[in-house]
Amino acid sequence: MNAPVDQPPADRPTAGQAPVLEARGLVKRYGSVTAINGADFELRPAEVLAVIGDNGAGKSSLIKVLAGAVVPDSGQLLMSGEPVHFRNTRDARAHGIETVYQDLAVIPALDIASNVFLGREVRRKGLAGKLFRRLDMPEMRRQSSEHLADLKIGIKSVNQAVETLSGGQRQGVAVVRSAAFGRRVIIMDEPTAALGVRESGMVVDLIKQIRDRGIPVVLISHDMPHVFEVADRIHVHRLGQRAAVVRPGERSMSDVVALMTGATEPTEQERAGGS
Numbered sequence: 451m452n453a454p455v456d457q458p459p460a461d462r463p464t465a466g467q468a469p470v471l472e473a474r475g476l477v478k479r480y481g482s483v484t485a486i487n488g489a490d491f492e493l494r495p496a497e498v499l500a501v502i503g504d505n506g507a508g509k510s511s512l513i514k515v516l517a518g519a520v521v522p523d524s525g526q527l528l529m530s531g532e533p534v535h536f537r538n539t540r541d542a543r544a545h546g547i548e549t550v551y552q553d554l555a556v557i558p559a560l561d562i563a564s565n566v567f568l569g570r571e572v573r574r575k576g577l578a579g580k581l582f583r584r585l586d587m588p589e590m591r592r593q594s595s596e597h598l599a600d601l602k603i604g605i606k607s608v609n610q611a612v613e614t615l616s617g618g619q620r621q622g623v624a625v626v627r628s629a630a631f632g633r634r635v636i637i638m639d640e641p642t643a644a645l646g647v648r649e650s651g652m653v654v655d656l657i658k659q660i661r662d663r664g665i666p667v668v669l670i671s672h673d674m675p676h677v678f679e680v681a682d683r684i685h686v687h688r689l690g691q692r693a694a695v696v697r698p699g700e701r702s703m704s705d706v707v708a709l710m711t712g713a714t715e716p717t718e719q720e721r722a723g724g725s
């Protein structure tokens with residue numbers, strides 16, 4: 451069971467619980483390039499884990515393996531201590547893992563409710579085969595409105611086409627979709643990269659809200675102030691491996707950048723996956 455949501459993350463009684471999602475010794479090669487070179491990964495219950503690293507360090511490749519988009523050459527994935535095998539993103543989604551990609555996987559011409567339920571449409575009950583039943587738009591609109599209200603996203607109507615929304619609101623729709631279906635893990639790949647200051651702040655608030663409901667979030671970001679604002683722990687990726695895991699309260703931003711570039715050595719504990 452997840453910890454009570456009203457305690458600060460560092461004090462949540464997660465010690466002794468298996469990580470929600472874990473990877474051991476992942477390897478992924480693309481021809482002669484080794485994108486992931488024996489990487490470990492550990493996401494604990496109800497935490498925001500930031501994944502940072504220089505360009506080409508292998509962050510996207512790691513996240514693609516966790517999301518089922520890439521099958522590793524070797525290594526092991528576990529959920530709550532049980533081995534899992536993802537052949538594709540559908541397998542990962544079936545295990546409750548949702549991913550929000552940087553390039554906003556929303557369809558501008560469709561309305562908000564259709565975007566939230568994209569590929570998982572609710573159909574009216576009836577005798578005909580499921581694929582031939584009519585879409586239940588009122589139900590999808592009702593549920594979408596509830597999810598938007600839950601995450602306090604101020605959009606007047608879910609009948610609005612996504613192309614009428616601001617960048618931040620569009621990202622909000624993508625986050626709502628992940629929160630609606632991500633039962634166990636939500637992965638966000640640079641969710642604020644294309645946004646302005648105010649809209650980025652809105653997405654950071656959404657991440658906190660999702661975490662506070664007990665769903666752990668993996669946040670890939672280059673934005674150090676955001677990482678330090680929202681992350682409970684920071685996974686530093688370097689040369690295809692997890693180089694260190696640190697807590698924002700225990701290291702400065704410049705320390706973390708130095709760990710990322712290799713200018714500073716991690717402590718033994720940080721190298722082994724942190725506290």
Ligand SMILES: Nc1ncnc2c1ncn2[C@@H]1O[C@H](COP(=O)(O)OP(=O)(O)OP(=O)(O)O)[C@@H](O)[C@H]1O
Pocket residue numbers: 480483484485503504505506507508509510511512
């Ligand atoms: N599909 C692919 N085919 C060939 N090489 C790839 C492929 N995907 C990634 N790579 C290579 O693997 C290495 C790691 O790339 P990856 O995108 O995982 O790093 P990253 O840390 O996410 O970088 P960035 O921050 O620049 O996105 C790079 O050398 C990249 O060129």
